[in-house]
Amino acid sequence: MSRITALETADVRFPTSLQLDGSDAMNPDPDYSAAYVRIVTDAGDSGHGFVFTIGRGNDVQVAAIEALSGHLVGKDVEPLLGGMGDTWRELVHDSQLRWLGPEKGVMHMAIGAVVNALWDLRAKREGRPLWQVLAAMTPEQLVDLVDFRYLTDALTPEEALQILRAAEPGRAERQERLLREGYPAYTTTPGWLGYDDEKLARLCREAVDEGFDQIKLKVGGDLADDVRRLRIAREAVGPDIRIAVDANQRWDVSDAIAWIKELASFDLAWVEEPTSPDDVLGHAAIARGIAPIPVATGEHMANRVMAKQFLAHDALQVLQIDATRVAGVNENVAMLLLAAKFGVPVCPHAGGVGLCEAVQHLAMFDYVAVSGRLDGRMIEFVDHLHEHFVTPVQVTGGRYRTPTEPGAGTEMHAASLAGYTVVRDA
Amino acid sequence: MSRITALETADVRFPTSLQLDGSDAMNPDPDYSAAYVRIVTDAGDSGHGFVFTIGRGNDVQVAAIEALSGHLVGKDVEPLLGGMGDTWRELVHDSQLRWLGPEKGVMHMAIGAVVNALWDLRAKREGRPLWQVLAAMTPEQLVDLVDFRYLTDALTPEEALQILRAAEPGRAERQERLLREGYPAYTTTPGWLGYDDEKLARLCREAVDEGFDQIKLKVGGDLADDVRRLRIAREAVGPDIRIAVDANQRWDVSDAIAWIKELASFDLAWVEEPTSPDDVLGHAAIARGIAPIPVATGEHMANRVMAKQFLAHDALQVLQIDATRVAGVNENVAMLLLAAKFGVPVCPHAGGVGLCEAVQHLAMFDYVAVSGRLDGRMIEFVDHLHEHFVTPVQVTGGRYRTPTEPGAGTEMHAASLAGYTVVRDA
Numbered sequence: 001m002s003r004i005t006a007l008e009t010a011d012v013r014f015p016t017s018l019q020l021d022g023s024d025a026m027n028p029d030p031d032y033s034a035a036y037v038r039i040v041t042d043a044g045d046s047g048h049g050f051v052f053t054i055g056r057g058n059d060v061q062v063a064a065i066e067a068l069s070g071h072l073v074g075k076d077v078e079p080l081l082g083g084m085g086d087t088w089r090e091l092v093h094d095s096q097l098r099w100l101g102p103e104k105g106v107m108h109m110a111i112g113a114v115v116n117a118l119w120d121l122r123a124k125r126e127g128r129p130l131w132q133v134l135a136a137m138t139p140e141q142l143v144d145l146v147d148f149r150y151l152t153d154a155l156t157p158e159e160a161l162q163i164l165r166a167a168e169p170g171r172a173e174r175q176e177r178l179l180r181e182g183y184p185a186y187t188t189t190p191g192w193l194g195y196d197d198e199k200l201a202r203l204c205r206e207a208v209d210e211g212f213d214q215i216k217l218k219v220g221g222d223l224a225d226d227v228r229r230l231r232i233a234r235e236a237v238g239p240d241i242r243i244a245v246d247a248n249q250r251w252d253v254s255d256a257i258a259w260i261k262e263l264a265s266f267d268l269a270w271v272e273e274p275t276s277p278d279d280v281l282g283h284a285a286i287a288r289g290i291a292p293i294p295v296a297t298g299e300h301m302a303n304r305v306m307a308k309q310f311l312a313h314d315a316l317q318v319l320q321i322d323a324t325r326v327a328g329v330n331e332n333v334a335m336l337l338l339a340a341k342f343g344v345p346v347c348p349h350a351g352g353v354g355l356c357e358a359v360q361h362l363a364m365f366d367y368v369a370v371s372g373r374l375d376g377r378m379i380e381f382v383d384h385l386h387e388h389f390v391t392p393v394q395v396t397g398g399r400y401r402t403p404t405e406p407g408a409g410t411e412m413h414a415a416s417l418a419g420y421t422v423v424r425d426a
Numbered sequence: 427m428s429r430i431t432a433l434e435t436a437d438v439r440f441p442t443s444l445q446l447d448g449s450d451a452m453n454p455d456p457d458y459s460a461a462y463v464r465i466v467t468d469a470g471d472s473g474h475g476f477v478f479t480i481g482r483g484n485d486v487q488v489a490a491i492e493a494l495s496g497h498l499v500g501k502d503v504e505p506l507l508g509g510m511g512d513t514w515r516e517l518v519h520d521s522q523l524r525w526l527g528p529e530k531g532v533m534h535m536a537i538g539a540v541v542n543a544l545w546d547l548r549a550k551r552e553g554r555p556l557w558q559v560l561a562a563m564t565p566e567q568l569v570d571l572v573d574f575r576y577l578t579d580a581l582t583p584e585e586a587l588q589i590l591r592a593a594e595p596g597r598a599e600r601q602e603r604l605l606r607e608g609y610p611a612y613t614t615t616p617g618w619l620g621y622d623d624e625k626l627a628r629l630c631r632e633a634v635d636e637g638f639d640q641i642k643l644k645v646g647g648d649l650a651d652d653v654r655r656l657r658i659a660r661e662a663v664g665p666d667i668r669i670a671v672d673a674n675q676r677w678d679v680s681d682a683i684a685w686i687k688e689l690a691s692f693d694l695a696w697v698e699e700p701t702s703p704d705d706v707l708g709h710a711a712i713a714r715g716i717a718p719i720p721v722a723t724g725e726h727m728a729n730r731v732m733a734k735q736f737l738a739h740d741a742l743q744v745l746q747i748d749a750t751r752v753a754g755v756n757e758n759v760a761m762l763l764l765a766a767k768f769g770v771p772v773c774p775h776a777g778g779v780g781l782c783e784a785v786q787h788l789a790m791f792d793y794v795a796v797s798g799r800l801d802g803r804m805i806e807f808v809d810h811l812h813e814h815f816v817t818p819v820q821v822t823g824g825r826y827r828t829p830t831e832p833g834a835g836t837e838m839h840a841a842s843l844a845g846y847t848v849v850r851d852a
Binding site for chain 1: 452453454455456457479480481482483485486487489490493496520521522523524525526527528529530531532533534535536575576577578579675678679680701702703704705706707708711726728729731732734735738739
């Protein structure tokens with residue numbers, strides 16, 4: 001039996017705004033940051049997790065993580081890790097903390113960081129990467145991870161079991177294929193709004209040379225700019241590479257439909273975050289208005305209740321789960337099951353700080369044990385800040401190479417933590 | 427010209443869990459708390475605001491308020507107060523802080539506290555209660571307070587102007603009536619789940635004796651208990667007093683419909699928060715399933731985008747705005763306009779710490795200058811913790827007496843702040 005002795009946090013900030021990496025129509029100058037947590041045990045091991053933010057407020061996110069220490073410090077590790085469904089429910093349904101959401105925003109993301117840190121610890125103890133830990137669980141064990149409260153009108157535990165059982169036969173074969181071939185990726189590196197045309201064209205060509213089948217461009221600042229940049233990108237990549245666009249919540253419903261019609265001739269793979277991430281019915285109207293171009297969203301989707309509505313009402317055609325927006329691995333398992341139920345492909349949001357490292361495990365688990373499919377699926381890739389992680393992603397030939405190191409991918413180097421942690425006045 | 431010199435915060439907690447005041451199906455043991463903010467100027471005046479929470483996490487909420495000080499401290503007061511629309515937009519659209527929601531949860535509520543404190547300061551400077559400050563503004567000035575981003579598919583600025591202009595003729599007359607007669611109230615005091623049957627019956631009789639036309643009972647813990655308690659309440663109040671029930675998000679969609687059918691014979695005024703506050707389409711399904719019993723919700727509604735969807739898709743029949751859940755007065759003005767557009771009555775959520783004091787101004791403003799109506803409208807009333815406020819509500823004969831003191835009602839006594847502020851280790 002071992003115990004949790006400490007929940008240590010760090011306010012980690014990278015000065016990315018200096019290069020305009022990550023600039024888009026709503027986020028002109030992000031400083032990519034992580035509200036980082038390390039759960040330490042008296043057995044000498046630890047689990048690591050974080051919430052990705054873009055700068056100011058990272059300290060608030062750290063404070064929210066610290067507010068959870070009473071649920072963890074002093075507790076026995078084995079029951080927490082062995083019953084991750086119950087652990088999740090205890091954290092999310094703390095009746096007082098719940099008031100701060102409920103199940104959304106700063107407090108919910110803080111729970112996500114802690115839940116992910118516990119999964120990191122569990123995977124390290126099992127000596128396997130997280131995707132493999134999940135893919136080795138029985139359908140019953142996986143269903144127990146999910147809180148079906150508020151979901152049963154769209155997905156019951158029995159339906160979830162059926163989905164998982166249907167995917168059981170091919171697990172071993174898909175795992176082999178995953179280890180051999182990796183998982184498809186697309187790149188957002190060329191498309192930030194802050195880059196000039198020459199850099200855009202160069203990065204587009206490099207993306208193709210590196211083997212990517214899809215790139216993504218930020219849009220929504222200025223229509224003429226978008227048309228010019230899409231023309232440059234399309235000329236640079238040729239007709240066979242998919243180009244998605246991302247408006248980062250820039251538009252109202254009718255603006256989105258009108259704007260996208262002006263860009264449709266560039267053969268768009270999807271339109272991402274056309275409007276408020278809370279607007280289920282607005283997205284549904286946009287999807288109808290721009291069909292057959294798919295609507296993609298999810299990186300700011302607050303929780304599984306929103307996912308349920310988007311999926312059950314045709315408000316999106318591509319679900320972009322995020323590793324640190326919801327309450328961690330468990331809630332993302334719920335979202336994967338919902339997506340499988342409604343036959344919608346999951347193309348995770350990544351980039352930021354460590355999002356690639358974290359979310360690849362969920363996509364790979366989905367392939368092995370949930371949807372069992374790769375068609376129309378790919379993980380976003382942005383090539384920055386990976387060097388700060390102990391097990392950085394390996395993306396070659398346009399594919400994520402399947403990680404085999406133990407853990408959830410969420411541990412940062414001690415030197416990076418030391419070098420980029422902001423110390424604040426008390 | 428005066429300047430803001432400080433943004434002072436306090437983590438105020440009342441040990442209400444000791445009496446089970448406020449106990450319901452989801453919140454068994456709340457400690458009513460306030461993340462309090464005082465905006466101080468070099469002119470010697472100050473504005474006060476707060477976020478209501480139920481205990482743990484109040485410190486996180488305080489940290490979020492402090493994260494906003496850079497937007498305020500050192501700034502000239504007059505342009506901030508004179509251009510509250512722009513002030514709101516600057517706070518809500520801070521591109522880095524926005525990531526922590528967007529527009530929901532801890533960070534959004536923190537903005538609400540600050541916005542409300544600025545309105546308190548403005549009302550004090552004008553020497554009028556907040557409701558009167560708002561009711562004296564022109565339709566154009568009121569429309570400028572509202573951020574129509576994400577709303578225009580349901581409500582355009584032009585439509586909002588029309589609503590406000592249509593209500594202009596009767597403003598003076600309604601203001602007189604309000605000052606003379608007050609605003610209707612209903613009481614939740616009898617109905618907490620933690621009270622025994624005898625206390626329930628006694629408090630029900632007292633509510634009728636005090637002049638209330640409607641009471642509200644918490645339900646959703648146990649069906650047999652709910653039936654027994656509703657029978658006791660109905661017998662105590664007689665057939666002419668309305669009884670609403672509040673499930674505090676306890677049910678899934680089909681559970682809600684089935685449970686409410688078992689209670690329908692008690693002639694329910696409305697069913698409040700039957701399920702997740704994020705589930706627009708779930709509420710719509712419940713509303714169809716239990717019609718003609720109205721569905722009421724709003725106290726946990728994250729923002730105006732959610733309000734838009736609930737209203738435009740018949741997902742609620744009573745909108746319960748909350749003074750400290752959204753980004754303050756401005757966003758609640760948006761919600762009042764949306765409700766007026768869709769012809770839905772607003773019955774504000776109150777209770778907690780200071781929610782009655784704060785929200786009465788919005789309901790009264792709505793009567794004078796927006797909907798112009800009192801039918802089916804009433805403000806929740808719970809009789810506790812009012813003594814901590816400088817201008818406590820006066821509820822007599824089942825009505826809120828219209829406040830005439832300057833300010834937004836949000837200032838606590840210095841002695842209460844001193845007595846109930848929690849000091850934490852650094």
